[in-house]
Amino acid sequence: MDSSKKIYRDSLFRDYFRDKENFVQLCNVVTGLNLKAEQLSENNVDDILFSNLRNDVSFSAGENCFVFFEHQSTRNFNMPLRMLFYLSLLYRGSIKEDLIYRTRIIKLPAPKFFVFYNGKEPCPEESTLKLSDAFSMTGDVELTVKVYNINYNKNFNLIRECRSVHDYSCFIDRVAFNLKIGMSRDEAIISAMKWCIENDVMRNYLSAHMKEVFFMVNLIWNEEDAKRSYIAQGREEGLAEGLAEGERITTLKNIRNLMVNFHLTAEAAMSALSISLEMQRELAPLI
Numbered sequence: 001m002d003s004s005k006k007i008y009r010d011s012l013f014r015d016y017f018r019d020k021e022n023f024v025q026l027c028n029v030v031t032g033l034n035l036k037a038e039q040l041s042e043n044n045v046d047d048i049l050f051s052n053l054r055n056d057v058s059f060s061a062g063e064n065c066f067v068f069f070e071h072q073s074t075r076n077f078n079m080p081l082r083m084l085f086y087l088s089l090l091y092r093g094s095i096k097e098d099l100i101y102r103t104r105i106i107k108l109p110a111p112k113f114f115v116f117y118n119g120k121e122p123c124p125e126e127s128t129l130k131l132s133d134a135f136s137m138t139g140d141v142e143l144t145v146k147v148y149n150i151n152y153n154k155n156f157n158l159i160r161e162c163r164s165v166h167d168y169s170c171f172i173d174r175v176a177f178n179l180k181i182g183m184s185r186d187e188a189i190i191s192a193m194k195w196c197i198e199n200d201v202m203r204n205y206l207s208a209h210m211k212e213v214f215f216m217v218n219l220i221w222n223e224e225d226a227k228r229s230y231i232a233q234g235r236e237e238g239l240a241e242g243l244a245e246g247e248r249i250t251t252l253k254n255i256r257n258l259m260v261n262f263h264l265t266a267e268a269a270m271s272a273l274s275i276s277l278e279m280q281r282e283l284a285p286l287i
Contacts, residue, residue: 011071012213013116013168014057014071015212016164016202017056018057020038020040020059022164023037023059025162025163026165027059029158029161029162030162035061040059040061041060042060043055043058043066043090045058045089055068055069055070056070056071057069058086058090063109064109065109065110065112066087066090066110066111066112068086068087068111068113069114070113070115071116071117072115072117072118073117075121075123076115077133078134079115079145080133080134081131083143083145087111087143091108113143113144113146114146115146115147115148116147116148116165117149117150117151118150118169118172123151124149125149125157126146126147126157127147128146128147129145129147131144152173167196167201167202168202170196170201170202171192171193171201171202174191174192174195174196174201175192175217178191186214190214193210193213193214219258219272248283251283252286252287254269255275256269256287266287267280270283
């Protein structure tokens with residue numbers, strides 16, 4: 001894969017847990033299964049009809065189950081609906097259409113859904129979201145999503161029991177700590193990587209992917225800063241929708257900075273900032 005495409009397309013969580021060893025370690029803790037890495041095959045859950053509908057990480061364990069991981073830095077109570085879309089895409093892609101007209105039951109892989117949250121809003125250590133919570137009346141289908149708070153806390157069961165989650169959470173926490181004590185973003189990320197390598201936290205992964213991690217984490221923080229800036233400015237000016245002129249200028253500046261500093265195309269830079277396709281079309285002539 002071209003490195004520039006990898007940088008803007010993949011989040012750190014997605015890249016780290018797409019490694020089968022990291023995935024299976026976390027998978028076995030949250031599901032209670034005893035899978036081996038060699039049993040897993042990665043699923044592709046991208047919907048061409050919805051450009052932003054893209055599952056972070058999903059693996060199949062033979063014909064037995066689909067396991068979906070999704071990372072969130074903002075609490076999203078619509079995750080059961082999104083997981084339903086992901087599941088339908090996999091079922092449609094793995095089952096021949098003519099089979100559904102046969103009378104013999106089709107054996108389906110059992111789905112398991114998990115969200116891992118490390119945002120700033122308060123969130124329980126563990127919680128469950130249900131599709132039925134969104135129904136206007138009692139319905140005939142249910143889908144549940146287990147949500148884990150993975151903000152670094154030594155007392156959280158998942159962080160104690162799963163080394164891959166512990167290391168991921170610790171690294172992100174270290175970056176945040178460095179920013180809090182006044183380091184620049186670049187310094188904070190580099191210092192966190194060095195500290196983690198020296199203290200055997202994500203050592204192998206960080207040692208092998210320092211450049212990619214630097215770009216991925218930088219883009220995450222840029223995106224979060226941009227979102228906070230847009231929200232704050234929108235509130236100040238009483239905007240209900242769309243971009244104010246000041247926000248438009250800031251957005252264009254962010255796009256150009258990504259293009260220059262990371263050698264991205266305009267399209268890649270706008271995708272990295274999670275700008276909608278409609279807004280991309282509006283901004284493209286101005287770049």
